[in-house]
Every structure is written in C-alpha cells, then in structure tokens.
Amino acid sequence: MTSPLHMGWFGLGSMGLGMAMNLQRHLATQGxxxxxxxxxxxxxxxxxxxxxxxxxxDFASLVRQSDVLYTMISNDEVLLDLVDQALSTDVSLEGKIFVDTSTVHPDTSALAAQRLGERGAAFIASPVFGASRVAAAGKLIFAMAGPAAALQTVRPQVDVMGRAIIDLGEDVRKSSLLKITGNILVISFMEVISEAQVFAEVTGIGSQQLEEFIGNMFGPVLESYSHRITSGAYAPPLETPPGFAAALACKDMKHALSLAAEHHTRLPTVEIASSRLNAARDYAGENLDSAALYGIARQETGLPFWTANSRQGN
Incomplete structure (x- = not known):
C-alpha cells in the first residue's frame, strides 16, 4: 500500500486562498x-x-514537507524565484511535483519545467479560468500540461478545485498559451462591453437596460462582466480587493501583445484595452478591477471616471 501524498500550497491571494480551502477540506474528508x-x-x-x-x-520548509506543491502567485518573476528557492534547498526534489496555477509567459513555464526536471522533479503548468468567487466555489477550469504520470497523480486534487480540466499534453508552453489566449477573449469582452455601456449612457438607453439585454442575449458570463461595471466593482472601496486586479490584467495583456508581435500579428482590441487600463491605474491607483478601463472610456466621452456606485476617489 502506497503512502498518502503530502500536499503543499504557496500563494494565498484572492484566488489561492479559495482554492487551498477546497483542497484542505477534501484532504480532511479523506483522512x-x-x-x-x-x-x-x-x-x-x-x-x-x-x-x-x-x-x-517559508517556501523552503514547504518544499521539504510536500510531495505535490501548488503555487498561485502574481507574476513570472515570483515563480522563477520560487524555483530558485526550491533548487537551493538541501532536500532531494526527485519525484516531487510542482503545479503552478498562475498565468505566466510560456517561456517561463518551459524554463521552470527544465530547471526542476534537471533535479528529478516534475512541473505542471496549470493556469486556471475563473474569478475569486469561482475559485471559492470549486468551479474553475484548469488548463493543464506536463508529464502524463504527474498529471494523473494530481487529477484527484484538481477535481475538487475545478469543474473541468483541459489536457494539453506534455508541452507546458501549451497551457500557458491557452490561458493567455483565453484572457484575450476576457479582456476583449470587457473592452467591448465598456464601450457599449458608455454608449448606452450618453445616448440615454440606460445601463441597466443594456445589462438586461446582455444577460438575455449572451448569457450569465457576459452579464457578470457588465455587472462589474454597473455595480461599481471596477473601482471598489480601498479596503476591498478587486476581483481581477488591474495590474494582473495588464501583465497578462503584455504577454499577449508580445507573443502577437513575435508571431507577426496584432490584437487591436487588446492594445486599446491595455492603454485604457494602464491609464486607469495612473489616474486611480492600483486598487482597481480589470473592468476599470471603463472609467477611462467614460473620461474620453466627457464623463467622470467614477460612477455613483463606485468609490469616488483615492
């Protein structure tokens, strides 16, 4: 009889905490x-x-205690720093599995896989689709790539954190690419809905009427994007963290735009969204949701950045 695996988790932001809670509850029920x-x-x-x-x-202690170690962190630099820390420990990494659920550049995933693989560890690139509430509910979509045996090992834990797994084979670049491609759609939807909501306001249609149409015509996902605008969640109170931080969205768009340029194509909607969201950060600080590009779209039409439902300044 094989010994039960010891699980580790690093990264307890708005996404990571909900995911880790679901994993801990599952482990507790399994005894x-x-x-x-x-x-x-x-x-x-x-x-x-x-x-x-x-x-x-610290992370080094976590590596010592874990057979499978999940990370949910903010950017590429943090992931590579954690890899450095793992490699610098005096414990053997042979047979350990590292599962990164963050959104990073495909080259970063490939480098992490190579460096950990040289020490006998497996690396799975497993970015997720879904906001913090989806993470807390255990309904994320996992885009996973890595060694087949390692994927099979972690699947029971992933199943309690998500509602679907997209298996992209062994090339860890593929799952990172799918995540970035998915975020092209997400931010483009947000850009287009922001433009439509500004149009609805200046022409007198009404924001709530447009949101009702979006829900009836396109379903609850796009309606929820619109609600991040109309509810004021695009600029939450300073003591309330955003659902999808503007800084993280800008990092993801930077990856998408660099990859597009590398492959001689363009993402015009993402270019506009990136420009507006970075302008929003300059104007209103970092406690902003990715939907805050709406505030700049309002300003470009002569409306104030803030609405009655958002916070009113910094």
Whole structure:
C-alpha cells in the first residue's frame, strides 16, 4: 500500500486562498495528511489553519514537507524565484511535483519545467479560468500540461478545485498559451462591453437596460462582466480587493501583445484595452478591477471616471 501524498500550497491571494480551502477540506474528508501552506504574509492563511492546514515559515520548509506543491502567485518573476528557492534547498526534489496555477509567459513555464526536471522533479503548468468567487466555489477550469504520470497523480486534487480540466499534453508552453489566449477573449469582452455601456449612457438607453439585454442575449458570463461595471466593482472601496486586479490584467495583456508581435500579428482590441487600463491605474491607483478601463472610456466621452456606485476617489 502506497503512502498518502503530502500536499503543499504557496500563494494565498484572492484566488489561492479559495482554492487551498477546497483542497484542505477534501484532504480532511479523506483522512490523509493535512495541507501544508506558506505565503509572503502568513497571517492570510488563518482560515486555512482553522480548517486544519499546517503553516510553514517559508517556501523552503514547504518544499521539504510536500510531495505535490501548488503555487498561485502574481507574476513570472515570483515563480522563477520560487524555483530558485526550491533548487537551493538541501532536500532531494526527485519525484516531487510542482503545479503552478498562475498565468505566466510560456517561456517561463518551459524554463521552470527544465530547471526542476534537471533535479528529478516534475512541473505542471496549470493556469486556471475563473474569478475569486469561482475559485471559492470549486468551479474553475484548469488548463493543464506536463508529464502524463504527474498529471494523473494530481487529477484527484484538481477535481475538487475545478469543474473541468483541459489536457494539453506534455508541452507546458501549451497551457500557458491557452490561458493567455483565453484572457484575450476576457479582456476583449470587457473592452467591448465598456464601450457599449458608455454608449448606452450618453445616448440615454440606460445601463441597466443594456445589462438586461446582455444577460438575455449572451448569457450569465457576459452579464457578470457588465455587472462589474454597473455595480461599481471596477473601482471598489480601498479596503476591498478587486476581483481581477488591474495590474494582473495588464501583465497578462503584455504577454499577449508580445507573443502577437513575435508571431507577426496584432490584437487591436487588446492594445486599446491595455492603454485604457494602464491609464486607469495612473489616474486611480492600483486598487482597481480589470473592468476599470471603463472609467477611462467614460473620461474620453466627457464623463467622470467614477460612477455613483463606485468609490469616488483615492
């Protein structure tokens, strides 16, 4: 009889905490070892600890304790730094599985896989589709690529965090590429809906009427994008974190635009969205949702950046 796997988690932002909670609850019901976790701000893991998970003081300690280690972090630099830390530990990495659920450049995933593979570890690139509420509900979509045996090993845990897995084979670049392609659609939908909502306001149609049409015509997903605008969630109160931070969306768009240029194509809608969202960050700070490009679209029409439902400034 094989010993149960020890699971680790690093990264407890708005996405990571919900995912880790679902994983810990699953492990508790199975009667196996609890989830071990770490984070730059360890106090963010208090709900996990209350659910039975075990905190580790740093990433190196987490690597020692884990057979399978999940990461959900903000950008490429953080992922490569964590890889460096793993490689610098005195513990053997042979047979360990690293699963990164973040959105990073395909080259970053390939480099992480190569460097960890040289030490006998497997790397799975597994970016996810869905916002923080979807993560908390365990309904994410996982785009996964990596060694087949490692994918088979982690699938039972992934199934409790998501509603679907898209298997992209062994080339870890493929899942990163799919995630970036998916985000081209997401940000483009947000750009177009923002433009339509501004048009609806200046012509007198009405934001709520347009949102009702979007829901009836295109379904709940696009209606939810519109609601991030009309509810004011594009510029939440300063003490409330955004659903999909503008800085992260800009990072993802930068990856998409660089890859498009590399392959001699253009993404005009993403170019506009990137310009507007970066302008929103310059104007209103970093506590903004990716939908904040709507605020700049309003300004370009002579309307204020803020609405009655958003916060009113910084």
């Amino acid at each position: 196996g070892p609890p989830l071990h976790y770490s984070n730059r701000s360890l106090e963010k893991g208090q709900p996990l600890q209350e659910a039975g998970a075990v905190p580790e003081k």
